[in-house]
Amino acid sequence: MPSELETAMESLIKVFHRYASKDGRSGTLSRRELRELMENELSNFLLSQKDPAAIDKIMKDLDTNGDGQVDFEEFVSLVVGLSIACEQCYQTHMKKQGKK
Amino acid sequence: MESAIKTVVTTYLSSTKGKENLNGGGFQKLVKNQLGGLMQDTNCSSAVKEMQSGLDANNDGKVSFQEYLTLIGYLASSLSASKTGATADAS
Numbered sequence A: 001m002p003s004e005l006e007t008a009m010e011s012l013i014k015v016f017h018r019y020a021s022k023d024g025r026s027g028t029l030s031r032r033e034l035r036e037l038m039e040n041e042l043s044n045f046l047l048s049q050k051d052p053a054a055i056d057k058i059m060k061d062l063d064t065n066g067d068g069q070v071d072f073e074e075f076v077s078l079v080v081g082l083s084i085a086c087e088q089c090y091q092t093h094m095k096k097q098g099k100k
Numbered sequence B: 001m002e003s004a005i006k007t008v009v010t011t012y013l014s015s016t017k018g019k020e021n022l023n024g025g026g027f028q029k030l031v032k033n034q035l036g037g038l039m040q041d042t043n044c045s046s047a048v049k050e051m052q053s054g055l056d057a058n059n060d061g062k063v064s065f066q067e068y069l070t071l072i073g074y075l076a077s078s079l080s081a082s083k084t085g086a087t088a089d090a091s
Helices: A004-020 A031-041 A052-062 A072-099 B002-016 B024-034 B045-055 B065-090
Strands: none
Touching: A004 A031, A004 A072, A004 B002, A004 B024, A004 B065, A031 A052, A052 A072, A072 B002, A072 B065, B002 B024, B002 B065, B024 B045, B045 B065
């Protein structure tokens, strides 16, 4: 039976490929696919996905090879960035609780 | 997807037991308990130690959250590649 961590990794991969195979090149996210992914999957973590300029900026930041698409490795940077933010949030939260 | 990210973060945090970084023993345990299905030799402590020193970018003998994410990213990428490879073969 897969562990929690393995299941989590598998679901990240599944989410990526579900959106990546929607249109155009499958295996990479176009700008529209990235927007859909963020709107549907990250609505609690990110509030800026309604802002087209923010999507453009995230897309540009992620697309390290400059081909206008986000491949899985580039998508992993988004996950890493979100995890770091989430971890910092958690640490601050723990400190606050400790003080009380 | 948000819950998956949460699992990635809380798995690390519960292994550190409140400390900032993961030490050798904690890392051994995490790999053995959580990644046994993905990797081989998770029971072999010298293999896990070797992997740990490969991840240890700042050479402090511990695994930081960033270094742990390097491992997760690497595993996810290879898993994704093997999956797409498998579906391409099947079609």
